[in-house]
Amino acid sequence: MRGKRCAAAASEAGSRAMISLALATLFAAAVQATPAPSPADPIDADWRAIPDDELLVITLGNGKRVVVRLAAALAPQHVANIRTLAKTRWWDGASVYRVQENWVAQWGDATEKKPLPAGVTDRPAAEFDIPAFAPAVRMTRADPYSTASGITAEGWPVATDGKAAWLTHCYGMVGVARDALPSTGSGAELFTPIGQSARRLDRNYTVVGRIVEGMQYFSGLPRSDAPLGVYATEGERLPIVTVRLASDMPATERPHYQYRAADNPRFAAAVRRRENPEAPTVSLGGAAVCDVLPAVRKAP
């Protein structure tokens, strides 16, 4: 007899669902139990509001929505540019014009010729690094790209080599596309890793945020076989209808999100459990920082 065969679950909640499913299969007549609260479960106070002016709402031509949380404190110059680009509606009519397999989806002005609006600095100072390495929870093991990594109180993945510190290019993080070094890019063209994490871009590109809703509408796009994955024809591009800061949207339409804060023992327990899962799962004794990004949810 075969039961439900799955490659585990992607989330804590999913993991419980699968365990429940397995129990339901093994003990078909048993009543499904509600899982007991875990020391790794967040309490109400762990959910904190994301300010409306740190939410970028991208409405796509297919009616779907992608929401980016901006790392306003960690890449202030580029986020200032991005806010101005949104306020001036510069991206309205833009598109997702590059989708490269196991690499990135990139959006903005496909022609790369549209003049930037007043108030946007074309060549801001590079913000490849952040001021300091200050995670609330450190990963137990280093990773190949740093000597230490962790999650800040505000939920951002960060790494250090003992001197510099930086935001990491995890799946779903948002980076600023640019020319060859030492250019930094204005923020008008943005990308997100859609395959394996793009950690080798760390310290070489400015990270400005993280997609907190709708990532699947970028990751599930058809890949282009053209050079660098740039769609060869206009028809392949996914139109972007509007890009707005939530703070600029009418109050009735404005979405509200909360992130799970990392500066509490519940989140630390969740990271440790991910690093050391209980038997019969074989524990590997560690996990990558990109695998423990805190949850983000719509405000209840």
Add this chain to the structure above:
Amino acid sequence: MRGKRCAAAASEAGSRAMISLALATLFAAAVQATPAPSPADPIDADWRAIPDDELLVITLGNGKRVVVRLAAALAPQHVANIRTLAKTRWWDGASVYRVQENWVAQWGDATEKKPLPAGVTDRPAAEFDIPAFAPAVRMTRADPYSTASGITAEGWPVATDGKAAWLTHCYGMVGVARDALPSTGSGAELFTPIGQSARRLDRNYTVVGRIVEGMQYFSGLPRSDAPLGVYATEGERLPIVTVRLASDMPATERPHYQYRAADNPRFAAAVRRRENPEAPTVSLGGAAVCDVLPAVRKAP
């Protein structure tokens, strides 16, 4: 003036193309130079044939093809099952029935009720681990999931904790779906990580191969919001028309592939260059084993 803004290039070849592009922009009148051969470039002898009976050719309902290289020596019991399933045409009429965002695409018999053919062991011994850790090239730094990792002569990504050794769940590797532990799964239901690498599955699932062509036809599929990403309706599934070992295909239709061997100084140089890119790129001093999987190509 803005040039072509890109989030770097995903491959060595792409990287050169972009550098050439940058040069062409900087020196518009200059003749574009052919890059000099690099110590990291493969020579002809580095390309080795993949045996026809280690290639699984999946033909999809949309006319596209996905090709899996089987790790026959590293998961022999499960690969034996997979060969029998292909020979008996068990998968013809199957489907990709689960696509979970930033996790896996899974295929096989969506009902999970189709009887297995004679000769397929429903509960083979687990092959979560491989006999020994024997990479041809070791990664300079450990990663969060192991104490050492590297690439075998035959091009497989492997890791160790100093005692056991295993194949790693990189993006595009193929794993065997299963019930709750200690089940190992027959190989009838298979999955591949489509987002960030799924390294936390290492030592908990049997890895049987790697997708070497057509990964984008799985990774670019619409994600399901249903539990565990299992498509809620039959219409969402991507039909699988046939699954064949290349060795069972007519000679005229049979594809031939080669992998880049890792037991040579050229591949080692390529890994070191990835770990320590040249200035002005900021070097991080390391790279993940999943980021240096050797190239596979069609036989010229």
